[in-house]
Structure formats: C-alpha cells, structure tokens
Amino acid sequence: MTDLSFWILIHTTRTAPKPPGTPPSLSAGLIPPILSQARGVVLEVGPGSGSQMSSLKGPQITKIYGAEPCADLHEKLQSQANDHNLQDRYQILAAGASTDQIVKELLRGGFITSYKEGDTLFDTIICVRALCSISNPQTAASELYRLLRPGGRMLICEHVANPWTKPKGSIVARIVQQVYMICGWAFFIGDCRLNQDTARILLKAAEEDGGWAENNLEMAASFSTFPYLHGVLVKGS
Ligand SMILES: C[S@@+](CC[C@H](N)C(=O)[O-])C[C@H]1O[C@@H](n2cnc3c(N)ncnc32)[C@H](O)[C@@H]1O
Incomplete structure (x- = not known):
C-alpha cells in the first residue's frame, strides 16, 4: 500500500447524520440484500471502519473474521462491532487477503489449531x-477462492472499470475514470x-476447478464513472 492516510481520515472522522429523506447511495442499496446471503463462518475482506456491520447480524452467521491490514482502522472497526452487539461474533484479523496472513492470525488467536495447504476455512x-x-488482486482472489468451502459463496459489491465496449457502458465515463487515475485517485483514496x-479476476480465480458453480454477478450503473459489479458466486461442491 502507498498512503492510506487521507482515506483513513475520512473513515474515522465522525460526520453529521444525513438529513431525513436523503436517498441512499447506489452501493448502500445494493449491499444489504447481497450480504443477507452470508452464513456460517464468514471472512470479510478489507472491512475498513466497519460500514457493513449492520448487514452482518443475521443468526445464520456463526462467526465473522474481518481481515483488515490497516491497523489504524481497527479501533473504529471494533467499536462498530460493539455498537451492533457483534463483539462476540466479529473478530478482527490484522491480515491482508492472503492465505499466509489470514492463517497466521487465525493460528495466533487460537481460532484454528492447524492448517495444511488445501484446507478450506470459510x-x-x-x-x-x-x-x-x-x-x-488476482493472487488474492485465487487464494480467497481456495479458502472457500465447497458450496461456499463469495458475496461481491465492487466498483469496476466502466464496461464501455458493452451496449450499456460509456466511453466518456471510461475516459473520466482514466483522468481520475492520472490525477492521483489511487494515491488519495487508499x-x-x-x-x-474485477469480473475477469474473479472468473479466473475459479478456473482451476472449471469455474464457479453459480455466477449471479450483474452490473449496476454501467453508464457511470462508478459502475458496480454485484452479486453472488457459488463454489462447486
Ligand atoms: C475502499 S476501502 C473499503 C472498506 C469497506 N469494505 C467499505 O466498503 O466501506 C478498502 C479497504 O481494503 C483494505 N485493504 C487494502 N489492501 C488490502 C489487502 N491486501 N487485503 C485486505 N484488505 C485490504 C483497506 O485497508 C480498506 O479498509
């Protein structure tokens, strides 16, 4: 990572509540129905300051591990878990999306007692x-795929490159994305x-098994600078 400081500042600063009647953002509308499909032992990759916590309270979830490598976000993340009464089920892992780091943290915390290559955990x-x-991202997605249990689900809501070659895409939005990147978007936004x-990356991650058993990924706001890839991928049993 380069410099997450600006992003951390935004996500750890208390902001005034939105006025009543403010419409939800696109992603805020997409995420809860997808996360309602979480069950069993869950790994949340890069939970940041815990903005999805309210969607993770279902009784079908037995344990949630939040793999957040940025230690500066852990305090806010833990307080979000506490505020949602998830302190017994939500466990922060000081780990990135890599098998080595996740397994090391799980072993260190005594959440697993052993691990051998090929074991599935989530x-x-x-x-x-x-x-x-x-x-x-390709290495991470492939490793995450291998950690998923047979029949397990990957729940996705990611903003992606504008699909400008597709009928609903926009070349203007794609150019704007490039301009943002040239102007330092990645530097300022963690x-x-x-x-x-990201769709290509996720599909490639499952190629070693002949692909995902189910792929319900869709695009929202395909015309915009922030189109979202969202939906559920199910690993074969
Ligand atoms: C844009 S934020 C999103 C946070 C949260 N998921 C949300 O939607 O509000 C990206 C998050 O990914 C985390 N991250 C960065 N590199 C990572 C990695 N290698 N593995 C896991 N998370 C990572 C960052 O620390 C940050 O919390």
Whole structure:
C-alpha cells in the first residue's frame, strides 16, 4: 500500500447524520440484500471502519473474521462491532487477503489449531469495495477462492472499470475514470483503482476447478464513472 492516510481520515472522522429523506447511495442499496446471503463462518475482506456491520447480524452467521491490514482502522472497526452487539461474533484479523496472513492470525488467536495447504476455512467470503484496493488482486482472489468451502459463496459489491465496449457502458465515463487515475485517485483514496476488470479476476480465480458453480454477478450503473459489479458466486461442491 502507498498512503492510506487521507482515506483513513475520512473513515474515522465522525460526520453529521444525513438529513431525513436523503436517498441512499447506489452501493448502500445494493449491499444489504447481497450480504443477507452470508452464513456460517464468514471472512470479510478489507472491512475498513466497519460500514457493513449492520448487514452482518443475521443468526445464520456463526462467526465473522474481518481481515483488515490497516491497523489504524481497527479501533473504529471494533467499536462498530460493539455498537451492533457483534463483539462476540466479529473478530478482527490484522491480515491482508492472503492465505499466509489470514492463517497466521487465525493460528495466533487460537481460532484454528492447524492448517495444511488445501484446507478450506470459510462458508462465505465478502468483498465489498475491497478488491479495488488490494495490490495483487488476482493472487488474492485465487487464494480467497481456495479458502472457500465447497458450496461456499463469495458475496461481491465492487466498483469496476466502466464496461464501455458493452451496449450499456460509456466511453466518456471510461475516459473520466482514466483522468481520475492520472490525477492521483489511487494515491488519495487508499490505492483504489477505478479501472479494474474485477469480473475477469474473479472468473479466473475459479478456473482451476472449471469455474464457479453459480455466477449471479450483474452490473449496476454501467453508464457511470462508478459502475458496480454485484452479486453472488457459488463454489462447486
Ligand atoms: C475502499 S476501502 C473499503 C472498506 C469497506 N469494505 C467499505 O466498503 O466501506 C478498502 C479497504 O481494503 C483494505 N485493504 C487494502 N489492501 C488490502 C489487502 N491486501 N487485503 C485486505 N484488505 C485490504 C483497506 O485497508 C480498506 O479498509
């Protein structure tokens, strides 16, 4: 990572509540129905300051591990877990989206007692606006896929490169994304890339098994500078 300080400042500063009647953002509307499909042992990748906590309270979730490598966000993340009465179920891992780091933290905390290559650990893996910030997204996605149990789900809500070659895409929005990137978007917004083809990365991650058993990914706001890839991927049993 380069410099997350600006992003951390935004996400740890208390802001005034939005006035009643303010419409929810696009992603705020997309995320809860997707996260309602989380169950069992869950890994939340890059939870940041815990903005998805309210969607993780369902009784079908037994444990949630939040793999957040940025230690400066842990205090806010923990307080969000406490505020949502999830302190017994939400466990912060000081880890990035890599098998080595996740397993090391799980062993250190006594959450698992052993691990051998090929072991699967999670029923659900959540990636909400996380793969855009991970420096080696293909490696991370492939490792996350391998950690997912057979029949497990990957829940996705990620902003991605504008699909400008598709009928609903926009070349103007794609150019604007490039301009933002040239002007330092990634530097100011915690390494975030606006121009990533995350669908391709996720599909490639499952190629070793012949692909995902189910792929319900869709695009929202395909015409915009912030189109969202969202939906559920299910690993074969
Ligand atoms: C744009 S923020 C999104 C936070 C949260 N998911 C949300 O939607 O509000 C990206 C998050 O990914 C985290 N991150 C960066 N590199 C990561 C990595 N290699 N593995 C896991 N998380 C990472 C950042 O620390 C940050 O918390």
